[in-house]
Amino acid sequence: RSRRQRQMCIRDSIIIDNVKTIFYALVIAIVIRSLFIQPFYIPSSSMEPTLLIGDRLFVTKYSYGYSKHSFPFSPPIINGRLFSKKPKVGDVIVFKTPADNRTDYIKRLIGLPGDNIQFINGDLFVNNNQIFKSRISQNDKIYCGNQTIDVNTFEEKLPNGKTYTSVYLKSYSFQNSDNFIVPSKHYFFLGDNRDCSKDSRYLTSVGYVHEDNLVGKAQFIFFSSEIDRKKSKDDILNCFLTIFLILSVTTNEGLPNLSLIIVMSLKFKLSLKPVPIALENASLAANLLE
Numbered sequence: 001r002s003r004r005q006r007q008m009c010i011r012d013s014i015i016i017d018n019v020k021t022i023f024y025a026l027v028i029a030i031v032i033r034s035l036f037i038q039p040f041y042i043p044s045s046s047m048e049p050t051l052l053i054g055d056r057l058f059v060t061k062y063s064y065g066y067s068k069h070s071f072p073f074s075p076p077i078i079n080g081r082l083f084s085k086k087p088k089v090g091d092v093i094v095f096k097t098p099a100d101n102r103t104d105y106i107k108r109l110i111g112l113p114g115d116n117i118q119f120i121n122g123d124l125f126v127n128n129n130q131i132f133k134s135r136i137s138q139n140d141k142i143y144c145g146n147q148t149i150d151v152n153t154f155e156e157k158l159p160n161g162k163t164y165t166s167v168y169l170k171s172y173s174f175q176n177s178d179n180f181i182v183p184s185k186h187y188f189f190l191g192d193n194r195d196c197s198k199d200s201r202y203l204t205s206v207g208y209v210h211e212d213n214l215v216g217k218a219q220f221i222f223f224s225s226e227i228d229r230k231k232s233k234d235d236i237l238n239c240f241l242t243i244f245l246i247l248s249v250t251t252n253e254g255l256p257n258l259s260l261i262i263v264m265s266l267k268f269k270l271s272l273k274p275v276p277i278a279l280e281n282a283s284l285a286a287n288l289l290e
Helices: 003-036 227-250 258-270
Strands: 035-039 058-060 093-095 106-109 116-120 123-126 132-145 149-159 163-169 186-190 214-223
Touching: 003 035, 058 116, 093 116, 093 186, 106 116, 106 123
Parallel strands: none
Antiparallel strands: 035 058, 058 214, 093 106, 093 214, 106 186, 116 123, 132 149, 149 163
């Protein structure tokens, strides 16, 4: 063979190896995201102060079993749920909104099938029992969309002992609602930012969420939100992975390089652009309602 032919063969071999590596990385990423864990980021404020705009968190896909919504693009390959596990009241859960079965929302689970949920004079009742809440602060400011609002901050305690922080507008807070009766195989969700959350109270846009629409359980934040600092962390991680990727490519000598597969999997898995969760902001004030 001529020198030129040998160079072409080497070049073709490298191209084939890199294509294989990218394919393996994609497969690994899809498996990880579908069956185990998936990153999401928070683009709005309906779960403040628990989750802030810009937070990035991991959601475990196996916590409640699997449905078609566990997979990218929700292919109709599963009817119902496999390995189904019941969520617990107080869990923070990602689900596909019933309005389009496509958009990811994240809210706190408040009502199980058969439960009665109602707001009376600003207090939350579940099955005619008032949810205990104790005031933590009355001088906090948080976001509602692009605006800041003055809120009272409370610790609420659910009947199963789960505690969490919620906030209510200091003026014109949500006061009274219909009595919501949660249907069979459905769940009732609320945002912790009570007056800036489009959730199960809004039956035409969210309403009751079918169990098949559950995507996974929010577990922990891997990039906290102070947005400027978070952005710099992302830039550093992206730079590190890119350099590692380049080094992996340049040391590839025939077989798919394991380090390259791992790095590519990380980049595809995190994408460094985790899936946005549509935390639609809603308020009693019409100009804040999305």
